[in-house]
Amino acid sequence: MARTALITGASSGIGREIAKNLYSRGFRCILCARREDRLTQLAQELGENTRVVVCDVSQKQGCYDLYEQVKDENIGVLINAAGFGLFGKFTETELERELAMIDTNITAVHILTKLFLKDFTAKNRGYIMNVASSAGLMEGGPYMSTYYASKAYVTDLTCAVARELEEMGSNVHICALCPGPVDTEFNDVAGTKFGVKAITAKYCSDVAVKGMFAKQTVIVPSLTMKLAAGASKLVPRKMLVAMTGRIQSKKGDA
Numbered sequence: 347m348a349r350t351a352l353i354t355g356a357s358s359g360i361g362r363e364i365a366k367n368l369y370s371r372g373f374r375c376i377l378c379a380r381r382e383d384r385l386t387q388l389a390q391e392l393g394e395n396t397r398v399v400v401c402d403v404s405q406k407q408g409c410y411d412l413y414e415q416v417k418d419e420n421i422g423v424l425i426n427a428a429g430f431g432l433f434g435k436f437t438e439t440e441l442e443r444e445l446a447m448i449d450t451n452i453t454a455v456h457i458l459t460k461l462f463l464k465d466f467t468a469k470n471r472g473y474i475m476n477v478a479s480s481a482g483l484m485e486g487g488p489y490m491s492t493y494y495a496s497k498a499y500v501t502d503l504t505c506a507v508a509r510e511l512e513e514m515g516s517n518v519h520i521c522a523l524c525p526g527p528v529d530t531e532f533n534d535v536a537g538t539k540f541g542v543k544a545i546t547a548k549y550c551s552d553v554a555v556k557g558m559f560a561k562q563t564v565i566v567p568s569l570t571m572k573l574a575a576g577a578s579k580l581v582p583r584k585m586l587v588a589m590t591g592r593i594q595s596k597k598g599d600a
């Protein structure tokens with residue numbers, strides 16, 4: 347039986363490219379997102395054995411239903427790529443949109459990680475990749491405050507669980523993908539633009555999948571972001587947040 351990968355956020359950008367990469371490595375893919383037409387088109391590109399599950403992961407019940415629908419499918423890889431951002435001053439951004447972001451970027455990742463990790467640890471095999479962001483390494487991002495905070499949650503949770511698995515001597519691997527700017531539909535959804543050159547979703551995904559199978563815990567795909575993340579550890583938090591805010595504030599004229 348082919349190994350199976352479940353990919354949320356597979357209708358676009360990084361999730362879509364990760365699905366293509368895993369398929370090329372011999373994985374059967376289960377594609378999840380809300381836009382069925384996009385998923386069906388990708389499934390046709392990949393091959394007959396690919397399955398589509400339409401799901402809104404911002405709904406807790408959606409996550410539970412997704413798990414129930416696929417749990418007997420010999421899932422060996424879970425990619426939590428569904429997510430989005432929102433640009434703007436915290437005093438001005440829409441609360442409901444931010445709560446939906448927290449549900450998608452945090453709660454869904456938490457639920458799916460928990461449910462699949464239990465199965466994976468019982469079998470002592472499996473890989474989970476949580477798509478966080480270099481935003482999650484920066485200790486706060488003015489003008490995208492909720493987004494940065496959501497990605498810090500994902501990065502911190504993933505690193506802590508990775509340590510627990512290591513101490514258990516488990517074969518299960520969990521990692522956080524922390525890219526900087528990637529050319530996807532992210533900016534259109536977030537209402538922003540990038541201040542530095544973006545990498546392609548394909549490049550990001552190729553580095554991510556390679557890093558996951560090499561059992562890296564935090565994967566930062568580009569050298570520029572690796573340097574930025576490293577340098578950020580040398581700067582006091584207040585100064586770092588101010589610097590990030592200056593960069594972020596220029597991104598508003600999308």
Ligand SMILES: NC(=O)c1ccc[n+]([C@@H]2O[C@H](COP(=O)([O-])OP(=O)(O)OC[C@H]3O[C@@H](n4cnc5c(N)ncnc54)[C@H](OP(=O)(O)O)[C@@H]3O)[C@@H](O)[C@H]2O)c1
Nearest residue numbers: 355357358359360380381403428429479527528530531532
């Ligand atoms: N692009 C960047 O610069 C960048 C950098 C660092 C991290 N990231 C992270 O990478 C991940 C993927 O983003 P992307 O850049 O590839 O953006 P994208 O092209 O906009 O793709 C986002 C994906 O998430 C799915 N999604 C959003 N809300 C969903 C929901 N409620 N239920 C199910 N699926 C949902 C979308 O599918 P539907 O709309 O069809 O549901 C789409 O497939 C996100 O977590 C993002 O935060 C992106």
